[in-house]
Amino acid sequence: MPDRARPIAVFVSFSGHGGVERMVVNLIRGLVALGRQVDLVLVRTEGPHLERLPRQVNRVHLGTRHTFAAVPALARYLRRYRPAALLAVKDRAGRAAVLARWLAGTDTRILMRLGTNVSTAMAGKTAGARWLRFWPIRWLYPRIDRILAVSAGVADDTARIAGIARTGIQVIPNPVITPELPGLAAAPCDHAWFRPGQPPVIVGAGRLQRQKDFPTLIRAFAQVRKGRPCRLVILGEGNGRAQLQALSAELGIAADLDLIGFRANPYPFLARADLFVLSSRWEGSPNVLTEALALGTPVVATDCPSGPHELLDGGRYGALVPVGDAQAMAQAMAETLDHPLPPEMLKAAVAEYTQAKSADRYLEVLEAGVTGKPG
Known part of the structure; x- marks a missing residue:
C-alpha cells in the first residue's frame, strides 16, 4: 500500500x-x-x-x-x-x-x-x-x-x-488541458486582426529561437499569401526577433506579420485562429499544439522528433510536413484553410492530455x- x-x-x-x-x-x-x-x-x-x-x-x-x-x-x-x-x-x-x-x-x-x-x-x-x-x-x-x-x-x-x-x-x-482553459480562451482578444470580417489569421507560438524554426513558417506564409489574403501572428519572444523582421521585409510580407511577443494568456489567439502551425525542428511533446487541438483549431505541424506524429495520429488530425520544407508547409496550410477538420474531432484527439x-x-x-x- x-x-x-x-x-x-x-x-x-x-x-x-x-x-x-x-x-x-x-x-x-x-x-x-x-x-x-x-x-x-x-x-x-x-x-x-x-x-x-x-x-x-x-x-x-x-x-x-x-x-x-x-x-x-x-x-x-x-x-x-x-x-x-x-x-x-x-x-x-x-x-x-x-x-x-x-x-x-x-x-x-x-x-x-x-x-x-x-x-x-x-x-x-x-x-x-x-x-x-x-x-x-x-x-x-x-x-x-x-x-x-x-x-x-x-x-x-x-x-x-x-x-x-x-x-x-x-x-x-x-x-496540458486544465479546467481553466475554456475560460481563458473565451477572454477578449485585443488584436484588431481577429475581429469579424478580417482575412484569415494563421498563428505560430514559441520562443523566437532556432528550435522553433519560424523562418520556415514565414517563408511558407509568404507563399500562401500570394494566393489569398491572410495574416500571420507569432506569439513569443527571443533573440531571433530581428532576423524574423528582416526576413519578412525581404519577402514583402511585413505588413501582414505581427510578432506580438509573449502573452501571459495566449489562448484567445489560439482559439480565434483560422489555423495554427508548428514549425519546430524538434520537440518533446509540443504543448501549444495540444492546446490548439483542445480548442478546436485546425493545425499543421512539422513531422519533427518527437510528438507531432503521435498527437496527430500520423496525419489524421492535421497535416504533417518535413522539417524545414517551406513549400510543403505552404501547401498544407492552404489545404487546411480550405478544408478544416471539425472542432469536435480535433478536441477528441487530445482527450488523454x-x-x-x-x-x-x-x-x-x-x-x-x-x-x-x-x-
Whole structure:
C-alpha cells in the first residue's frame, strides 16, 4: 500500500515562463486535487507560474541557483523528510537526485520526467560536446527507478542514448488541458486582426529561437499569401526577433506579420485562429499544439522528433510536413484553410492530455513501489 503520510517531492528549477514550469504546476495541481501532499523542492524560484500553486503545497527552497550545487541541500532534505518518492523534472535534476540519494544514504525512489528529444537537440554539435552530454546519461540513468517520458519518441531516444531497456521508460501525456482553459480562451482578444470580417489569421507560438524554426513558417506564409489574403501572428519572444523582421521585409510580407511577443494568456489567439502551425525542428511533446487541438483549431505541424506524429495520429488530425520544407508547409496550410477538420474531432484527439488524467497516471507510478531499475 502507498504511504500517504509522507509527501511526494517534486524537484525542479523554476527560471521563467517556460512550458516545463507550466506543466509542473499543472501536474502538482492535479496531484493535490487527488488528495496528495506535495513538496515542491526548488533550485531557482523565479517565474509567474509559481503564483498558480495550490496554497497547501510546501515549498522547499534549497538556497542555490544551480542544480548540481543543490545536491548537498537536496540530500539533507531527503534525510530529514523521507518523501514517499521524488519526481525530478528534466535531465540535470534527475542526475542531481541520484547523487543526492547516494549522499543521503536513503532508499528514496527517484522518478524522472523527460520532455526533450536529446539526439535531435544535439545534432550538429561536435563529437566532444555530444560525449559530454551523453556520458552522464549512460552512467546515471540506469540508477533511476523509473523514467517518465512525454512521448514515445522521447522514450525511444532516451533508451538508445542511455543504453537501458525501453520497457523501463513509461510514456505519460503532459497535463496540458486544465479546467481553466475554456475560460481563458473565451477572454477578449485585443488584436484588431481577429475581429469579424478580417482575412484569415494563421498563428505560430514559441520562443523566437532556432528550435522553433519560424523562418520556415514565414517563408511558407509568404507563399500562401500570394494566393489569398491572410495574416500571420507569432506569439513569443527571443533573440531571433530581428532576423524574423528582416526576413519578412525581404519577402514583402511585413505588413501582414505581427510578432506580438509573449502573452501571459495566449489562448484567445489560439482559439480565434483560422489555423495554427508548428514549425519546430524538434520537440518533446509540443504543448501549444495540444492546446490548439483542445480548442478546436485546425493545425499543421512539422513531422519533427518527437510528438507531432503521435498527437496527430500520423496525419489524421492535421497535416504533417518535413522539417524545414517551406513549400510543403505552404501547401498544407492552404489545404487546411480550405478544408478544416471539425472542432469536435480535433478536441477528441487530445482527450488523454487533461490535467486530471495525467496526474492520475503520474500518481499511480509515484505510488507504485517500483522494483528493479530500468536497465
